[in-house]
Amino acid sequence: MTLQEDTKLLSVHNLGCIRGGRPVIENISFDLPGGKALVVTGPNGIGKSSLLRTLAGLIKAHAGSMTLEGAEDDLSVGQQAHYFGHADAIKPALSCRENLKFWQTYYGHPTRSPYQAMIEVGIEDLIDLPAAYLSAGQRRRLSLARLLVSYRPLWLLDEPTSALDKASEHKLEVLMAEHLIEGGLIIAATHAPLGLVDPLRLHLDRNLASEPALDDALSEPTAH
Template identity: 55%
Template sequence: MRLTGRQIDCVRGGRAVFSGLDFEAASSHALAVIGPNGSGKTSLLRLIAGLLVPAGGSVALEGGAGELTLPEQAHYLGHRDALKPALSVLENLSFWRDFLGGDASDPNESLAKVGLAHATHLPAAYLSAGQRRRLSIARLHVVRRPVWLLDEPTSALDAAGQDLFAGLMRDHLARGGIIVAATHAPLGIEAGELRMGGPA
């Protein structure tokens, strides 16, 4: 499986964010997208996820499930945690499992994987920032998708949380998955680098 971008142009609000961008990530490999604020790291992830339309160029996944689009085979984990505060931890994750569909796991097992087994019935509003991040990360486990698009994935995680997440990423890569992560901090795994320029 191979994720490629060829000659991608991104325009936001009438401003060219980047142009002529090429990248490639193969099965079992991670790509760290590095650059200053405003260089287009988040925009690139959103383009790959199908949330933005490129002004030029193309993004493709070769060797994936032919009947599914790239966005249907990718998890996009944004820098903000998409949680309903009034729902419990388990209810939040169960919603995402049902919404995303596909190859799903037991939500309780996924919560245990991210260290939240003790908090399943706690309203999400009561979680710390690090716990909210762990709950968002549990989405990556509860529904299996081959491509992970991660925007500052270790933000709000303490050292133990970062180590736990690094283990989950290594497991994903060992199963042939692909990771593309926009980050200012080390991921804790081996990764190639795509360096973005400064703001245009």
């Protein structure tokens, strides 16, 4: 698979955040070019989710900087990102169509209609059903469809295969591959393999104190 050339570049330098009065992540630095994915691994509680939430703007960084060049340079990284976290970000009283329409209006940059996005994730028959009646797996797929109704160059995925069956996991692999081919960027925190082709990797380890473990692939784009 050949990734198209792209000028986007996510640069993160010495990023840190504090939660509950203590540092959760410190001195995180990496460069991620368009068309590439970064897989974040490490034990539970090490700060993988906090890193993604900081990039998304949901947690305030107390140190460092982050920029996404080559997209909408006047916007923050979080304003250019889809965040797919543990919570499904779904209003139970709204139908599936209404949920997706809300997020499409909020995000802007529409790409697919709610119905087309639900076809992609295999739950189009449920489009007018209130989200309260969905199973955990169906809710997860509806939340995944949020990424498809509006374009944002950066996908931040926190344990994205949680509650997905094998068919849905395969569909997620396809959608991620398509996003990367189009020049998008993906950062995924996970304990499970995601089927990504040649991703960069960032391993967070308590034994390394404030320094993340960067493998050789991650150090290729730039040296810090």
